[in-house]
Amino acid sequence: MEDKDRSKSNFIRDIIDNDLLEGKNNGRVHTRFPPEPNGHLHIGHAKAILVNYSIAQDYNGKFNLRFDDTNPIKEDEEYVNAIINDIKWLGANWEDRLFYASDYFEEMYDFAVQLIKAGRAFVDSQSAEEIRKNRGTVRSPGVNSPFRERSINENLDLFGRMKNGEFEDGAHVLRAKIDMSSPNMLMRDPLMYRIRHTPHHRTGDKWCIYPIYDWAHGLEDSLEGITHSLCSLEFQAHRPLYDWFLLELGVHKPQQIEFARLNLNYTVMSKRKLLELVEQNLVSGWDDPRLPTLSGLRRRGFTPEAIQNFINKVGVAKAHSIVDYALLEHSIREVLNKQAPRVMSVLNPLKIVITNYPIEQVEEIDAVNNPEDPDAGTRKVPFSKELYIEREDFMEDPPKKFFRLAPGREVRFRYAYFITCNEVIKDENGEILELQCTYDPASKGGKSPDGRKVKATLHWISVEHAVDAEVRLYDRLITVPDTNNLEEGKTFMDYINPDSLKILDNCKLEAQLAKADPGYRCQFERLGYFCVDPDSTPQKPVFNRTVTLRDTWARMQNK
RNA sequence: UGGGCCGUCGACAAGCGGUAAGUCACAUGGUUUUGGUCCAUGCAUUCAGGGGUUCGAAUCCUCUCGGCCCAACCA
DSSP: OOSOOGGGOOHHHHHHHHHHHTTGGGGOOEEEEOOOSSSOOBHHHHHHHHHHHHHHHHTTOEEEEEEOOOOTTTOOHHHHHHHHHHHHHHTOOOTTOEEEGGGGHHHHHHHHHHHHHTTSEEEEOOOHHHHHHHTOOSSSOOOOOTTTTOOHHHHHHHHHHHHTTOSOTTSOEEEEOOOTTOSSGGGSSOEEEEEOOOOBTTTBTSOSEEEOHHHHHHHHHHHTTOSEEEEEGGGGGGHHHHHHHHHHHTOOOOEEEEEOOOOBTTSOOOHHHHHHHHHTTSSSSTTOTTSOBHHHHHHHTOOHHHHHHHHHHHOOOSSOOOBOHHHHHHHHHHHHHHHOOEEOOBSSEEEEEETTSOTTOOEEEEEESOTTOGGGOEEEEEEOSEEEEEGGGBOSSOOTTOOSBOTTOEEEETTSOEEEEEEEEEOTTSOEEEEEEEEEGGGTTTOOTTOOOOSOEEOOEETTTOEEEEEEEEOOSBSSSOTTSOOTTOOGGGGBOTTSEEEEEEEEEOGGGGGOOTTOEEEETTTEEEEEOTTOOSSSOEEEEEEEOOOHHHHHHTO
16 A cells, blocks of 8 residues: 555546545545446547546445436437446446436436525526527626526426426526626536426436536536546536535535546547448448447457556546557557467468478478467467468568568478478469479478578468458558648548558468357467457358557568 | 646656656567567656746746637537
8 A cells, every 4th residue: 555556646546545644535435437328438438437447446435337318319228238338348347336317307306496495596588599698708708697586486486387398498497596707607607407308218208307417417426425526628617616516505525526538549539520430331330340439449359458458558647648549559469469369370372382292191280379378278280282371471572681481482381391482383464373382391390400590480371271261451540640630621531541441351261260259369470469250150250450460570661 | 818727758657846757659689480479778968938936946936838628408
């Protein structure tokens, strides 16, 4: 406890440490994640979830999941189910504390009545346009509503009738009576309730008035006994109002603390942009593996652990920032390097014939499943006269630093033999059809008894034993780092990467992979980490590339 | 421009008056039957800029510059 983990140090933990020292909240720490069920979760939400959850855990506190379902026209049960599923997968645990703002509608109503009785709220009958106009601007004060001085009894009567459905949408609103000349726009008699004759996904048509965020949110936190209400920076201006309502009501007041949202470069994170991509069919759906949605990342092959690690590395602060996508990639490689079984697969096959190898002979070669994990053991891989190698592993006229196969050159076929390329067979167009090679029987296992060295080790697969598969390769969705900072007149839609998805349908896999279940992850040696897509069937396996391996050769070539 | 918040390496980010952590990225070398992993090394005499307080300032004061948020009956 004295040895505080410095990597986790952040200003929120400092505040909590101090609160604990002062004995606030009787030493309780209780956080929450309050999504509105109006869209799908993305990695930015993962930060909010994990910041709240990890703090609750580390301080021996509690963490609630609460749906902030106060606006029925935008919300749907479909989203609540998807969100629950995503958070469970991510690994945050709310135990038995799943709540809905709509659970509190009755209490909120009673609190509103209390505020009216205290003379701190009134029914306003101005139109939306009048309210907007009378609010003033950031530099000029607003003016009081002509309905501001209605009597308490009239307010009570009107508010009750609003609730009873006697008025049309927009006829009246309930407002807090604060200060129309406050420099903080949010304190200029903020709205508390609006009339909406819209059925709610949980309360049906029981209610036709719905509480507005500022009124609802603090009460939700208060009612649940939240101690630290952690949210994003744009709510800073709301904090005085959050405090005002709870102080006026004389109820438990959690402390709202704001931190910066997560931004990632070369992608989009806003609900609006994500929706646009989905609706215009630029991606296959909310779970398209190119999307930073949790369902997309899951389908892409990310693990919850990788996302947790990533969020820890990103940290928590108040400065706006855009995190490098490379950090996310590093986070998943770090996990998969330790866990993923290795397998030899050829994405872009080039046939090789070993001319001095007996026809019909098949050898079972021992291959290590994971050099990072001795317990993973070995497997048998069939070796035969006809093999596939990666097309990029051969060059007829290799440049200086190219170590792989070339005419007359000897390389190692991993775990098998030293192989020398003797002849290149081409079609009439000059397209390379196959390579004629020889093997050195003495080099079995990939070692030469005479101490001869080769500069490259290639992966390979037996033609006869390989299974065909489709492999989907993904690249960044957006070609520019920051879509919030574009050239005049351009939108993010002008920077969609046309090559963000490449489908390879003639890939050759080790046979056992045909039986792998969707979600199964492995490393294709020398190529990257891959996982089985839900579209996959034993007849037609489909793999997604989660991320490439670090590739210093590719980097050299790009220079 | 009223109010609120922010500015530490290419990207994140610690630091809380005692002389710039860490991670990613990048670079170099070593190991290697994955051009992977791993290991080693390098990468901010300086904290947006100026002035001030102090024996001592990224940390305190002050001014300037730059960025973000707030005028939905959204959250």
